[in-house]
Amino acid sequence: MDRLLLTLSTLAFVGALVHAIVALRAGTWKDNKGQWVLMALALALQSGFLYLRGEVHGRCPLTNLFEVFIFIGWSMVLLYFLVGATYRLSLLGLFTAPMVALLQTLALLSSLDTASPKARSLPNAWLELHAAISLIAYAAFALGCVTGVMYLMQERKLKRHKIHALFFQLPPIHELARAIQRLVLLGLVLLSLGLAAAYPLHISISNPKMIFTWCVWGLYALIAVVMWRHILSARQTAWLAVVGFLVPLVSLWIVTKA
Amino acid sequence: MSKASRIICLGINHRTTPVEVREKLAFAEAKVPDAAREVVSIPGFDECVILSTCNRVELYAAHSHEDPKQPLTALVDYLIEHFQLAPDQAEALVTYQLASTQAARHLFRVVSGLDSMVLGETEIFGQVKQAYKTALEVGTTSRELNKLFQRAFSVGKLVREKTAIQRGSTSVGSVAVDLAGKIFDLKTCRVMLIGAGEMARTCAQSLLSRGAQSVIVSNRSYDKAVELAEEFKGHAMKFDDWEHSLHEVDIVISSTSAPHFVVKPEMIQKVMKLRRGHPLFLIDIAVPRDIDPAINDQEDVYVYDIDALSAIAEEGRQERERQLSICEKLIDEQIEKFRL
Numbered sequence: 001m002d003r004l005l006l007t008l009s010t011l012a013f014v015g016a017l018v019h020a021i022v023a024l025r026a027g028t029w030k031d032n033k034g035q036w037v038l039m040a041l042a043l044a045l046q047s048g049f050l051y052l053r054g055e056v057h058g059r060c061p062l063t064n065l066f067e068v069f070i071f072i073g074w075s076m077v078l079l080y081f082l083v084g085a086t087y088r089l090s091l092l093g094l095f096t097a098p099m100v101a102l103l104q105t106l107a108l109l110s111s112l113d114t115a116s117p118k119a120r121s122l123p124n125a126w127l128e129l130h131a132a133i134s135l136i137a138y139a140a141f142a143l144g145c146v147t148g149v150m151y152l153m154q155e156r157k158l159k160r161h162k163i164h165a166l167f168f169q170l171p172p173i174h175e176l177a178r179a180i181q182r183l184v185l186l187g188l189v190l191l192s193l194g195l196a197a198a199y200p201l202h203i204s205i206s207n208p209k210m211i212f213t214w215c216v217w218g219l220y221a222l223i224a225v226v227m228w229r230h231i232l233s234a235r236q237t238a239w240l241a242v243v244g245f246l247v248p249l250v251s252l253w254i255v256t257k258a
Numbered sequence: 259m260s261k262a263s264r265i266i267c268l269g270i271n272h273r274t275t276p277v278e279v280r281e282k283l284a285f286a287e288a289k290v291p292d293a294a295r296e297v298v299s300i301p302g303f304d305e306c307v308i309l310s311t312c313n314r315v316e317l318y319a320a321h322s323h324e325d326p327k328q329p330l331t332a333l334v335d336y337l338i339e340h341f342q343l344a345p346d347q348a349e350a351l352v353t354y355q356l357a358s359t360q361a362a363r364h365l366f367r368v369v370s371g372l373d374s375m376v377l378g379e380t381e382i383f384g385q386v387k388q389a390y391k392t393a394l395e396v397g398t399t400s401r402e403l404n405k406l407f408q409r410a411f412s413v414g415k416l417v418r419e420k421t422a423i424q425r426g427s428t429s430v431g432s433v434a435v436d437l438a439g440k441i442f443d444l445k446t447c448r449v450m451l452i453g454a455g456e457m458a459r460t461c462a463q464s465l466l467s468r469g470a471q472s473v474i475v476s477n478r479s480y481d482k483a484v485e486l487a488e489e490f491k492g493h494a495m496k497f498d499d500w501e502h503s504l505h506e507v508d509i510v511i512s513s514t515s516a517p518h519f520v521v522k523p524e525m526i527q528k529v530m531k532l533r534r535g536h537p538l539f540l541i542d543i544a545v546p547r548d549i550d551p552a553i554n555d556q557e558d559v560y561v562y563d564i565d566a567l568s569a570i571a572e573e574g575r576q577e578r579e580r581q582l583s584i585c586e587k588l589i590d591e592q593i594e595k596f597r598l
């Protein structure tokens with residue numbers, strides 16, 4: 001049942017993407033209620049999946065890499081609804097939908113959904129809080145990456161004088177640059193809270209999980225400083241947000257395997 | 259009898275009548291209420307809305323005649339008498355005379371910007387709204403025209419929402435403004451004019467109308483710079499000084515008659531160091547060009563010359579032409595609904 005919900009959710013994300021492309025080509029993107037509804041439906045189905053998994057485990061469903069991917073996808077969509085509304089970046093959905101759909105498709109097709117000893121262990125509130133907040137932080141970084149892609153596309157169009165339909169639909173680059181900064185900062189603050197939540201667990205500093213998590217924190221702290229001090233151009237900073245996301249992605253795999 | 263059958267429209271526009279004649283037939287804003295009252299006082303006329311803009315003069319009326327030709331002729335006579343046209347002018351007057359569904363379709367097209375000089379422009383929507391409001395206030399509209407105009411406003415909104423008739427920019431000035439709006443928040447933008455050419459002036463005006471903060475004008479003739487700066491409520495600068503203030507502005511519009519590049523890469527490199535990551539938009543309207551195109555390779559700097567701007571404007575016009583058939587179809591559907 002839970003995998004069925006996830007499959008339906010993936011289809012809804014694909015539907016949202018197709019709807020967005022059709023609307024953009026027809027020049028009717030302004031009337032984007034359809035995309036909003038499909039994204040909301042996909043989020044509801046994702047939530048259903050996580051709820052069922054939570055019921056089965058009797059704890060936060062973060063027991064294997066499969067669930068971790070789904071949780072990040074869920075957090076991304078949640079943040080999309082918050083960020084999209086706040087910063088008028090409604091087109092973020094067009095870029096978020098394929099990323100989450102891909103994440104879920106890979107998760108569904110892979111053999112990552114294996115029973116983990118964690119599923120049977122007794123829940124620890126601090127551990128669950130640490131994991132959940134850290135993954136929401138990763139979702140913020142993922143959205144920063146998506147926004148970075150939007151920035152790079154818009155910047156390229158401006159530089160090359162290629163002013164087509166998508167140019168008019170994408171937000172101004174100053175808004176995108178600001179959104180990247182805010183998402184990186186939001187992710188950094190959340191990750192700091194996640195790390196603080198791990199403090200009562202007395203995990204050794206030499207623990208590979210902690211080392212990788214601190215590496216991710218260090219990288220994004222560096223990106224935040226680069227942004228704040230304007231050390232690099234806005235385009236280079238956007239590239240950092242895009243390429244930088246590979247680090248948390250790889251670290252996730254290592255952390256969940258460890 | 260269908261709802262639209264007692265409605266007529268008599269008009270002239272930029273396609274039927276040259277500006278020398280249009281300006282003679284334009285109703286001054288203050289005289290529109292009296293003119294509307296005069297029309298409804300003509301026997302057989304019940305309602306009237308007068309739309310008078312720089313591109314069109316149109317009289318919409320509801321009548322009680324059996325044959326629409328009669329009230330249309332009466333409206334032509336009214337125009338001739340009201341503007342006291344000489345017999346030769348009256349004879350040369352070319353108007354479009356529409357009745358019933360044709361009149362309704364015409365208004366729907368006008369409100370949607372399909373009959374405008376710049377296809378899809380939005381200003382006409384507000385002008386029609388104002389014309390209707392004036393008529394409503396003086397009491398020259400009733401059931402027929404109220405229904406027609408309210409439906410027309412819905413159709414205008416529908417066309418703009420469901421099609422891309424507004425997409426893109428169709429003039430160099432509007433392209434410059436749209437591009438600037440995709441780089442900055444225009445409300446915080448400072449603009450510098452190097453040279454005081456007509457097109458640069460138009461661009462600056464467009465930017466100011468969209469909220470640009472201030473304008474600095476620098477010109478070889480300082481007097482002309484002062485004159486233009488006063489027009490924009492900005493400030494003038496000696497031609498030798500503009501380079502020192504370049505880092506303080508976000509948009510530079512250059513239109514000098516210099517035979518060589520006036521804005522050079524090394525100049526912008528220094529400026530960008532001072533701007534701490536803030537982008538710079540350089541618009542080159544001069545021929546020969548003022549701004550070295552190599553500057554476009556620098557980070558956070560965007561250079562557009564007149565050819566690049568014109569090409570985008572042309573693409574915008576073509577895109578709107580492509581949308582025209584979709585808009586017409588939508589209007590046909592709405593006309594069908596209106597007749598039910």
